[in-house]
Amino acid sequence: MLTEFGKALIFIILGLVFVAGGLLVAKILRPHNPTAEKTLPYECGEDPIGPQWMRFNIRFYVVALIFILFDVELVLLFPWALVYSKLGMFAYVAGALFIVILFLADFYLWAKGDLEWIRPEPNVPRLDQLVDHMPLRVKGATPPAASPVATSE
Amino acid sequence: MNQLLTDTLHTAPIMGTIVLALVVILINAMKKDSLALEYWVSLIGIAANIGLAVWAFPLRGSAFAGTVMTGGFASLTAAVFLVAAGLTIILSRAYIEKIGVNFGEFFHLILMGAAGMMTFAAGTDLVVTFVGLELMSICLYALAGISRRVHKSNEAALKYFLLGAFASGFFLYGIALIYGMTGTTNILGIAQNIAAYKSEPLFLVGAGLLLVGFAFKIGAVPFHMWVPDVYEGSPTVVSAFMSTGAKAAAFAALLLVFTATFDFIHSSMNTVLSVLAVASMLVGNIVAISQTNVKRMLAYSSIGHAGYMLIGITAGGDVSMAGVLFYLISYMFTNLGAFGVASIIENAEQQGTDLENFRGLYYRRPLLAVLMGVFMFSLVGIPPLAGFFGKYYIFVAAIENGYTWLTIVGVITSMISVYYYLRVVVLMFFQAPEEAEAPQVTSGGTIALLVSAFGILLVGLFPSIVLGWMGGLF
Numbered sequence: 001m002l003t004e005f006g007k008a009l010i011f012i013i014l015g016l017v018f019v020a021g022g023l024l025v026a027k028i029l030r031p032h033n034p035t036a037e038k039t040l041p042y043e044c045g046e047d048p049i050g051p052q053w054m055r056f057n058i059r060f061y062v063v064a065l066i067f068i069l070f071d072v073e074l075v076l077l078f079p080w081a082l083v084y085s086k087l088g089m090f091a092y093v094a095g096a097l098f099i100v101i102l103f104l105a106d107f108y109l110w111a112k113g114d115l116e117w118i119r120p121e122p123n124v125p126r127l128d129q130l131v132d133h134m135p136l137r138v139k140g141a142t143p144p145a146a147s148p149v150a151t152s153e
Numbered sequence: 154m155n156q157l158l159t160d161t162l163h164t165a166p167i168m169g170t171i172v173l174a175l176v177v178i179l180i181n182a183m184k185k186d187s188l189a190l191e192y193w194v195s196l197i198g199i200a201a202n203i204g205l206a207v208w209a210f211p212l213r214g215s216a217f218a219g220t221v222m223t224g225g226f227a228s229l230t231a232a233v234f235l236v237a238a239g240l241t242i243i244l245s246r247a248y249i250e251k252i253g254v255n256f257g258e259f260f261h262l263i264l265m266g267a268a269g270m271m272t273f274a275a276g277t278d279l280v281v282t283f284v285g286l287e288l289m290s291i292c293l294y295a296l297a298g299i300s301r302r303v304h305k306s307n308e309a310a311l312k313y314f315l316l317g318a319f320a321s322g323f324f325l326y327g328i329a330l331i332y333g334m335t336g337t338t339n340i341l342g343i344a345q346n347i348a349a350y351k352s353e354p355l356f357l358v359g360a361g362l363l364l365v366g367f368a369f370k371i372g373a374v375p376f377h378m379w380v381p382d383v384y385e386g387s388p389t390v391v392s393a394f395m396s397t398g399a400k401a402a403a404f405a406a407l408l409l410v411f412t413a414t415f416d417f418i419h420s421s422m423n424t425v426l427s428v429l430a431v432a433s434m435l436v437g438n439i440v441a442i443s444q445t446n447v448k449r450m451l452a453y454s455s456i457g458h459a460g461y462m463l464i465g466i467t468a469g470g471d472v473s474m475a476g477v478l479f480y481l482i483s484y485m486f487t488n489l490g491a492f493g494v495a496s497i498i499e500n501a502e503q504q505g506t507d508l509e510n511f512r513g514l515y516y517r518r519p520l521l522a523v524l525m526g527v528f529m530f531s532l533v534g535i536p537p538l539a540g541f542f543g544k545y546y547i548f549v550a551a552i553e554n555g556y557t558w559l560t561i562v563g564v565i566t567s568m569i570s571v572y573y574y575l576r577v578v579v580l581m582f583f584q585a586p587e588e589a590e591a592p593q594v595t596s597g598g599t600i601a602l603l604v605s606a607f608g609i610l611l612v613g614l615f616p617s618i619v620l621g622w623m624g625g626l627f
Contacts, residue, residue, distance in 0.1 A: 005333060005355070090157050104175055111182035 062114055073102050160216035163223040166206040166231040167271045173198035174264035181257030191257045192246055199239040206232040219339055220278035227275035230405045237398040237485050238267035243601040244493045245390040251501050254300045266292035270402035279328045279338040282406055290317050293395055297387040303503050309386025316379045324366025330359030370403035371459045374432035384452035389499055393492030396455045397485040404462055404481055412469050426467040427559055433460030434566040441573050447495050447506045458484055464559045465547040473550030475623040483539030483612050490605035491528040498592050511577055513586030522581040527606045529574045534567055539612035
C-alpha cells in the first residue's frame with residue numbers, strides 16, 4: 001500500500017508534530033518573566049559589545065572560499081575511499097586526477113596572491129594630508145578654537 | 154585500467170577541453186601582463202579539440218559504464234559548442250579590453266562552460282547530465298557578472314544565478330522522482346522499461362519537473378522572464394555565447410532525454426511541449442516588436458526561436474530530430490554573428506546598442522552593415538541562408554507527423570518576426586547616417602563575423618552535407 005515516498009511523508013508529518021507539540025507544551029508550562037539579562041544575546045557569558053549586525057572583514061571571505069575548496073574535496077573523497085577496494089586502479093587514477101585538479105585550484109589562488117593576509121596599513125595623519133580632510137567637516141559647524149589657521153581660510 | 158584509457162580516449166573532446174581550460178588558467182596565474190598567450194593557446198586548443206571531435210565521430214557507443222555517450226551525436230554537438238566558444242573568444246579579445254574586463258579568467262570560463270555544455274549534451278545518465286548542466290551554468294553566472302562595476306551586469310548575474318539555481322532544483326527533484334519510480338538514473342535503463350512507468354503519476358511528475366528545468370535553460374515561455382534582462386545586462390559576447398552554446402546544449406540534452414529515449418510520442422507530454430512551443434513563438438515574436446534595444450530584441454527573438462525548435466521536439470521522429478540539430482547549427486552561426494555586430498557597435502560603458510545606433514551604419518561601416526543584414530535575413534528565414542532550411546526541415550517534419558496546426562502558428566509568427574528583423578536592415582541602409590563616430594572594428598572581430606556569415610551561407614547552400622552528418626544518428 002505505502003510506497004517509499006509514503007513512508008517519507010509520514011516521517012515528515014511526525015517530525016512537524018514533534019516540533020510543534022514541543023513548542024506548544026513549553027509555551028503552556030513555562031513562566032513568562034523576561035529581564036534585561038535574559039534577553040541579551042548569548043556570547044559565551046560575556047556582555048555583548050556593539051550591535052549584532054556587524055560587518056565581517058572581507059578577508060574572512062577568502063578563508064571561507066578556501067575552506068570550501070578542501071571541504072568539498074573531503075566530502076567527495078569519503079565515498080571514493082569506500083569503493084576503493086572494489087575498483088582498484090581505476091579508482092586510484094580517478095581520485096588522483098581529482099586531487100591534482102584541486103591542487104591546481106589551490107595553486108591558482110596562491111599565484112594570484114589571494115592567500116596573502118593583507119594587514120591594514122595604519123593611516124598616520126600628516127600635515128600635507130590635512131587639506132584633504134577639510135571638506136569632510138560639516139558645513140556651518142563651529143571650527144575648534146585650537147585651529148585658527150583653518151578659520152582664516 | 155585499460156578501460157579507463159579507452160573511455161578517456163573516446164570522450165576526448167570533453168577531456169581535451171577540460172585540460173585546455175586548466176592550462177589556460179595556469180598560464181593566467183603565472184603570467185600577469187598580457188592576454189595574448191591565453192588567447193592563442195585557447196584558439197589552438199579549440200581547433201585541436203574540434204579535430205578530436207571529428208576523430209571520435211565514428212566511435213559510437215558509451216563510456217564510463219554507460220554514463221556518457223561517445224561519437225555521433227556527442228561529437229557533433231561537441232563540435233558545435235567548440236565552434237561557438239572559439240568564435241566567442243575571437244570576438245571577445247577586443248571587446249573585453251574595450252569594456253575593461255580583460256581578465257584571463259574570461260577565456261577559462263568560456264572553455265569550462267563549453268566543457269560543461271558537451272557533458273550536458275552527451276550525458277546518458279541523468280546525474281552526468283546534471284553535472285554538465287551545473288558546470289555550464291556556474292561558468293555562465295560568473296561570465297554574466299564579470300563587468301563588476303556595471304549595475305546592469307550585476308543585476309543580470311544575480312537574476313540568472315537565483316532563477317537558474319531554482320530551476321536546477323526543479324531539475325534535480327525531477328531526477329529524484331524518476332529514480333524513485335524506476336530505480337535507475339540511466340536514460341537507456343529507463344527507456345527499456347518505459348511502458349511500465351508511462352502512466353505512473355509520480356514518474357510523469359518527475360518528467361514534468363525535468364521539463365521545467367530544461368524549459369528554463371532554453372528560455373521557453375513561461376520560463377522566459379530572465380532571458381531579456383540577462384541578455385541585455387551581460388557583456389554582449391557573453392550573451393552571444395549564452396544564446397547559442399547554452400541554448401544548443403539544453404536543446405541537445407532535451408532531445409536526448411525526452412525524444413530519443415523516453416519515447417513520449419503521442420502522449421500527454423506532447424501536449425505540454427506543444428503548448429510551450431506556441432506560447433514561446435507568440436510571446437517571443439510579438440514582444441520583440443516593441444523593443445528599442447537590439448540586445449533585448451535578440452533576446453525576445455531567441456525565445457521565439459526556442460518555440461520553433463520545440464515544434465521539432467514535439468513532432469518527434471528522426472526527420473525532426475535532424476531538423477532540430479540543423480536548426481541549432483544554423484542558429485549558432487546566425488546569433489553569434491548578430492550579437493557579435495552588437496558587441497562591436499557597443500561603447501565602453503556597455504551602452505549604445507539601441508536601434509538608433511544602427512541608423513545609417515552602412516555609410517559608416519559598410520562591411521559591418523552587410524554582415525548584420527545577412528544575419529538578420531537568416532534569422533527571418535530567407536533562402537538561401539541557413540535559417541530558412543532550419544525552419545523548413547522542422548515544419549516539414551511537423552506536417553508529416555500530423556502537427557499541421559503547429560506549423561501554421563510557426564509560419565504566422567515568423568511573418569510577424571519579419572517586421573522587427575527587417576527594421577534593423579532598413580535603419581542601417583535606407584536612413585541618413587547619424588553624426589556618431591564609426592565604431593572601432595578589429596581584424597579579429599571581422600574574421601569571426603566573416604566566419605559566421607560564411608558558415609550561414611555554407612549551411613544554407615549545401616544543407617545536404619550537414620544533414621548527411623546526422624544520418625542514422627538516432
